[in-house]
Structure formats: structure tokens, C-alpha cells
Amino acid sequence: MKRVVIAGGGVAGISCALALQADGHSVTVLEPGPAGEGASWASCGCIAVGEIVPLSQPGLLMKVPGWLLDPEAPLSLRPASVPGLLPWLARFTANARPSRMRAIAADLARLTFAATADVRAQLADAGAPELLVERPVIKLFDGERDKATMGAAFGLARELGCTIDEISGREAQEMEPAIAAGFKYAAVLRDWSFVADPKRLVETLLQVFAQRGGTVLPLACAGFERDGARVTAVRAADGRRLAADEVVIAAGSQSRGLARQLGIRLQLEGLMGYSTGLQDAGVELKHTVFYPAGGFGITPYERELAVAGTVEFAGLAAAPDWRRADVLVNRARRVLPGLQAGTRRRRMGRRPFTPDTRPIIGRTSKLANVSFATGHGQLGLTLAATTGRLVADAIAGRRPDQDIGAFSPDRF
Incomplete structure (x- = not known):
């Protein structure tokens, strides 16, 4: 079991949290905003395969x-x-x-064609x-x-x-x-x-995550502590230190600033x-x-x-x-x-848009224990469940069912 800290509790972050929790990890999510009121709340709510x-x-x-x-x-x-x-x-x-x-x-076709099955499975698991x-x-x-x-x-x-x-x-x-x-x-x-309702969807997933023992803190991610090529802890906005074996950055449009603190350059607006x-x-x-x-x-x-x-x-x-x-x-x-x-x-x-419209999914080679789940643009709701599954596979060392090299955070 690893201690995983996720920066961001929108639909992508909570999808990662549930997938990692299902693998037996101890997961903490940092989300400063009201539940379900991120980018997906102001959308058409489509699974845009x-x-x-x-x-x-x-x-x-x-x-x-x-x-x-x-x-x-x-x-x-x-x-x-x-x-x-x-x-x-x-x-x-x-x-x-x-x-x-x-x-x-x-x-993008490789990702979106898996989306409906992944969302269906996620919501069935959430009841x-x-x-x-x-x-x-x-x-x-x-x-x-x-x-x-x-x-x-x-x-x-x-x-x-x-x-x-x-x-x-x-x-x-x-x-x-x-x-x-x-x-x-x-x-x-x-x-x-x-x-049927993007806000209720995120609220439901957060509730299930908490019921299964996950922790959601209503705080922003303020920074990181490092030991060489590893992040050892995440600092929350109230000053507390969260020890971490793995870190996932899923903070939407705020992800670029967090990545910059780690020396990683993302092209993200x-x-x-x-x-x-x-x-x-x-x-x-x-x-x-x-x-x-x-x-x-x-x-x-x-x-x-x-x-x-x-x-x-x-x-x-x-x-x-x-x-x-x-x-x-x-x-x-x-x-x-x-x-x-x-x-x-x-x-x-x-x-959060990248200039090539591709999301940012998976590990960075620059740090041993940092993964990304961001940059989905208008496909956040569509690809959240799929992204969660792929991030969990990467952290577990499992071979993914599709090549995600094109979505690497290192491509910038």
C-alpha cells in the first residue's frame, strides 16, 4: 500500500482517487473548491466519444x-x-x-472510444x-x-x-x-x-471515495518537499505536511503552476x-x-x-x-x-487546454513518483474515468491496454 496525495478533486482527480483506492492505496485528495463546481459543472455534460x-x-x-x-x-x-x-x-x-x-x-480516438465503458463501470461501482x-x-x-x-x-x-x-x-x-x-x-x-447532472456525479464519486476510507481536505496544494528525484511530501495551504509515496497532479488549469514548482514545464492554458x-x-x-x-x-x-x-x-x-x-x-x-x-x-x-488538444496523462520521467491527470480541455468529463484507470495502471506498474506516450507530460 502506498500513500498517494492527489492535488485536485474535480472529476479527473476523484476518478484517479477511486481507481487508486481500488488498488489498495491510502489516498488523500486536496480540493479547495466546492464539490462538483469545477470545469465540468460549466459544460454540456457530454461523454463526447x-x-x-x-x-x-x-x-x-x-x-x-x-x-x-x-x-x-x-x-x-x-x-x-x-x-x-x-x-x-x-x-x-x-x-x-x-x-x-x-x-x-x-x-484521442484511442482514449474516447474507451470512455463510455469506463464511465459506465465507474458509475455502476458507485451505485x-x-x-x-x-x-x-x-x-x-x-x-x-x-x-x-x-x-x-x-x-x-x-x-x-x-x-x-x-x-x-x-x-x-x-x-x-x-x-x-x-x-x-x-x-x-x-x-x-x-x-444527468455533472455536479451530482462529482459529489457522488467524492462521497463513495470518503465512505471507502479516503480523505478529502478542503485545501489547495501549496507546494512540495523533495529528496532528489522524489517528492516526499505535499504541503497544503494551511501549512500541514502530507507525506507521500506517490503524487498525482489533477488540478485543472492550476496544474501548470504546480508543475512549475517541480521544475516541469507544461503548455497549458x-x-x-x-x-x-x-x-x-x-x-x-x-x-x-x-x-x-x-x-x-x-x-x-x-x-x-x-x-x-x-x-x-x-x-x-x-x-x-x-x-x-x-x-x-x-x-x-x-x-x-x-x-x-x-x-x-x-x-x-x-x-485546461494544451495547444495540441491532447490531455496530459501519466508519469513524468523527471521525477520518480509524480503523475499527471490534467489538460483535458473540453473532454474532462468524457475522459476522467479512463484517465483514472490509466494513472492507476502506471502507478501499479501494470502494462496499460493502450499506448499513452502521446499524452506524456514530458512532450513539452
């Missing part, structure tokens, strides 16, 4: 200059953040080359299988030009094994009568599913995403519905309808621009004309 084509795809990059001039666009950049972001943006743009896009997509809603999602397109933007991405995803059915807008409306008339095209992503939960929305949905031209999706959670999306580049200390959440709700009426938005709960989450 096949969301494998990087964000740097050329069709989207061509739209970026216009978007950056529009503070209400699906992607925006605060001027004050530009100097610090330039190196990351340069590497991000370099990954738009077809050869790099294909390699990234193939690597909450109902949290996984196994229904496909729908993407809507206004017309030919709109659809063509996603054409290359759909083609590559299909080539790598995804099931995507292209249908008419009218057929989409037959699947979901609340959808507006006027959409010419739609796509049904058969491999996807969604969760925390990009803001927004969500609004609508109670008494006045419409019913059975599927998650995405409107790519508007940069958002709408998911029917068990207690509310969630409208989530957009990407905003801003510093870690920047306050949320709640106008972006409100804009999403207003634009959602293009998809759901009957939408009512009286009672709103707005959220913001910082999604």
Missing part, C-alpha cells in the same frame, strides 16, 4: 480573426491576456496542419448508473456553408471509427419537436451520451467556458442539441436545461464576463423558440 478532431482545424481557424473582434463571438480573447498567450497560440495554430490533425485525432444517459446527440446546421465547416472533421472522425448519421433539419425536428423549423441539415452522433442552468425552461428535450455556428450546446439535465459553450482566453485571475453566458441563452432561442429563461444559474469553468 469521437470528439477527436482538434480545435485547431482550419475551418474554425479561418473564423477566429472575426470572432476575436466580437466580444460576443463563440471564441474571444481579452486584450490584456494576449502577451502571455502568444507562445501557446503559435503552437496551437501549428497543429492545424493536416498531418498533425490526423495524428492528434488518432491519439449510480442512472447518472449516465445513453442517448446520441444532435448537431444542427443552418445551411450548406455551415455544414461544410464541419465536413472535414466529420470525415476524419468517421474514418477513425465514429458513427455519424447526416439527416435533414426536418428529421431532427421529428426527433426533438422543440427544435425550430428552418435548419436545413443535422447530424446525429451515435457514439455520444451525456450525464485555462480557457473560460460558460453555462447557464434554466429551471422551468418551458421546453422538453431528450437529447443534447448542439448549434456549432453559435458555439453552444443545450443539455436536459435532471433538474434543469443547461445552455453551455464558448471559449474565452483570459488570465487565471480574470473575473467572469457574465454577458457571455447571457448571450448564449439569448441565442439558444434560435434552436428552441419556446425557451423561457426566467430562473437562471450562471456558471463559469476554466477548461
Whole structure:
């Protein structure tokens, strides 16, 4: 049995904690924020199997200059953040080359194709299988030009094994009568599913972990103690020292700063995403519905309808621009004309993105006992259970069922 300390108790951190606990280790999780209110809380809650084509795809990059001039666009950049972001943006743009896009997509496919089975097994073990809603999602397109933007991405995803059915807008409306008339095209992503409530999911996993003897401390990780190439202890924000045989950094957008303390350089930025939960929305949905031209999706959670999306580049200390959440709700009426938005709960989450869209999973060669579970971008909820399993395998010395070299923290 090893003493494992995990920095970060979001969906990735708690998934690692449960997998390591199942291996018989004594696990402590440091999480300063409210349970379940991290990046996954401000998301569409999807298990996005096949969301494998990087964000740097050329069709989207061509739209970026216009978007950056529009503070209400699906992607925006605060001027004050530009100097610090330039190196990351340069590497991000370099990954738009077809050869790099294909390699990234193939690597992500290996992970996402395992996601549904891993989430299903995790929730069954936690006694909450109902949290996984196994229904496909729908993407809507206004017309030919709109659809063509996603054409290359759909083609590559299909080539790598995804099931995507292209249908008419009218057929989409037959699947979901609340959808507006006027959409010419739609796509049904058969491999996807969604969760009934991301916050309840994380809360449930934390509760199970604690019931099985795990420790969760409501504190941030403040630093580390080292002996040569090993970390011997983690320092919590209140000054206490936690002896550690193994350390896992799963702190989302804060992971880069923690890694820097250990002499490890990660290319990681925390990009803001927004969500609004609508109670008494006045419409019913059975599927998650995405409107790519508007940069958002709408998911029917068990207690509310969630409208989530957009990407905003801003510093870690920047306050949320709640106008972006409100804009999403207003634009959602293009998809759901009957939408009512009286009672709103707005959220913001910082999604940890790498410039190559690949997450950061596994051990670093620079320290003997440090592993990473971060950098998932928009795939944190999708890949959390899979990441937990892979990190546990690495710490146990087991041969993983797939090559994770492409996700190494040392690639930077």
C-alpha cells in the first residue's frame, strides 16, 4: 500500500482517487473548491466519444480573426491576456496542419472510444448508473456553408471509427419537436451520451471515495518537499505536511503552476467556458442539441436545461464576463423558440487546454513518483474515468491496454 496525495478533486482527480483506492492505496485528495463546481459543472455534460478532431482545424481557424473582434463571438480573447498567450497560440495554430490533425485525432480516438465503458463501470461501482444517459446527440446546421465547416472533421472522425448519421433539419425536428423549423441539415452522433447532472456525479464519486476510507481536505496544494528525484511530501495551504509515496497532479488549469514548482514545464492554458442552468425552461428535450455556428450546446439535465459553450482566453485571475453566458441563452432561442429563461444559474469553468488538444496523462520521467491527470480541455468529463484507470495502471506498474506516450507530460 502506498500513500498517494492527489492535488485536485474535480472529476479527473476523484476518478484517479477511486481507481487508486481500488488498488489498495491510502489516498488523500486536496480540493479547495466546492464539490462538483469545477470545469465540468460549466459544460454540456457530454461523454463526447469521437470528439477527436482538434480545435485547431482550419475551418474554425479561418473564423477566429472575426470572432476575436466580437466580444460576443463563440471564441474571444481579452486584450490584456494576449502577451502571455502568444507562445501557446503559435503552437496551437501549428497543429492545424493536416498531418498533425490526423495524428492528434488518432491519439484521442484511442482514449474516447474507451470512455463510455469506463464511465459506465465507474458509475455502476458507485451505485449510480442512472447518472449516465445513453442517448446520441444532435448537431444542427443552418445551411450548406455551415455544414461544410464541419465536413472535414466529420470525415476524419468517421474514418477513425465514429458513427455519424447526416439527416435533414426536418428529421431532427421529428426527433426533438422543440427544435425550430428552418435548419436545413443535422447530424446525429451515435457514439455520444451525456450525464444527468455533472455536479451530482462529482459529489457522488467524492462521497463513495470518503465512505471507502479516503480523505478529502478542503485545501489547495501549496507546494512540495523533495529528496532528489522524489517528492516526499505535499504541503497544503494551511501549512500541514502530507507525506507521500506517490503524487498525482489533477488540478485543472492550476496544474501548470504546480508543475512549475517541480521544475516541469507544461503548455497549458485555462480557457473560460460558460453555462447557464434554466429551471422551468418551458421546453422538453431528450437529447443534447448542439448549434456549432453559435458555439453552444443545450443539455436536459435532471433538474434543469443547461445552455453551455464558448471559449474565452483570459488570465487565471480574470473575473467572469457574465454577458457571455447571457448571450448564449439569448441565442439558444434560435434552436428552441419556446425557451423561457426566467430562473437562471450562471456558471463559469476554466477548461485546461494544451495547444495540441491532447490531455496530459501519466508519469513524468523527471521525477520518480509524480503523475499527471490534467489538460483535458473540453473532454474532462468524457475522459476522467479512463484517465483514472490509466494513472492507476502506471502507478501499479501494470502494462496499460493502450499506448499513452502521446499524452506524456514530458512532450513539452
